[in-house]
Amino acid sequence: MRKRPLGKTTLQVSELALGTWGLSGDGYGPVSELEVDRVIDRALAVGIDLFDTADVYGRGEMERRLGKRLKGAGATFVVTKIGTDLEGLPPTKRFDPAYLRTAFERSQERLARDVVDVVLLHNPTVAAMQAKEPLAYLKELKQAGKIRAFGVSAGSADVARSALRDEVDVIELAYNAFLPGDLHEVAGDVSESGAGVLARSVLAHGLLAGQWSADREFFPDDHRMHRWTRDELRTRLGQLDALRPFVSGAVVSLRSVALRFVLANRLISSAVLGPRSVAQLDQLVREAGMPPYLRDTALAELAGRLNQVGIEG
């Protein structure tokens, strides 16, 4: 497993990370506890040392499981996210330092770590980013040696830009062949600030694996049920044609094109994978391949083809 620097932090992390949202049962439907543990163990066995989670995933259960499985597993790094209060009805976003303090202490306990490697604000709005106290609080945690790095998991380029200008160590954002624009918009700010970038949703929630038919059904508690109308899904599946010419030689599948697209970007510190089984994890690790992931000429051609099907970089 190759490593990359996590931006300006001193951490060197595996360029593939294990994300735990899909394992939590939130978002994509249930996964057995046994399989969750098997996926974490398998990730360790293939050399993944970076684990992405959040306090809300499984209402803390994913942090708890990582705390247990990673104990004694050697040097590993955990990224967690805070800022969603599940105790209110409906759950609310809260980034005031008093709430963040409680949330952090709970995460730290579940993760069973004296020092948590990376803590991110979980999907703040642009308006929430205007208050300077939340990031100031995370900075305090870093100065006190309770965390190694801090930042923001951003749902848009505007939030990412605001975070980068506030000199965060790390940002996490969606980056994939169908959604290249947010990162490209803030690429200059990333380079200037030296922040590490964690790319999530590298398969566009599974779409880029190219295995779905237009009548694919999702279970009611699967977030994808509400993500695309039937027509939008048909359009999205048609856009996969832009990726097909790159399946050749070592690039054995659309999944491989999608993973290589992300890993070929030198701004990315780690691609956060979302497997829901050991079999999926093994496929992802195998098909990510090795450098050069996609040559510059292929990337330029891919950008052109994506543009032709309406995806702007």
Ligand SMILES: NC(=O)c1ccc[n+]([C@@H]2O[C@H](COP(=O)([O-])OP(=O)(O)OC[C@H]3O[C@@H](n4cnc5c(N)ncnc54)[C@H](OP(=O)(O)O)[C@@H]3O)[C@@H](O)[C@H]2O)c1
């Ligand atoms: N705001 C945030 O901070 C935020 C938001 C989203 C995600 N994340 C993090 O990023 C991680 C990944 O995000 P994501 O779930 O959006 O990732 P993704 O990789 O785009 O999609 C994951 C989905 O792809 C499918 N998949 C996974 N491996 C596959 C394989 N080998 N072959 C075919 N399909 C495969 C699975 O769905 P099916 O097999 O059911 O089709 C899986 O649920 C999360 O676990 C979480 O840690 C963070």
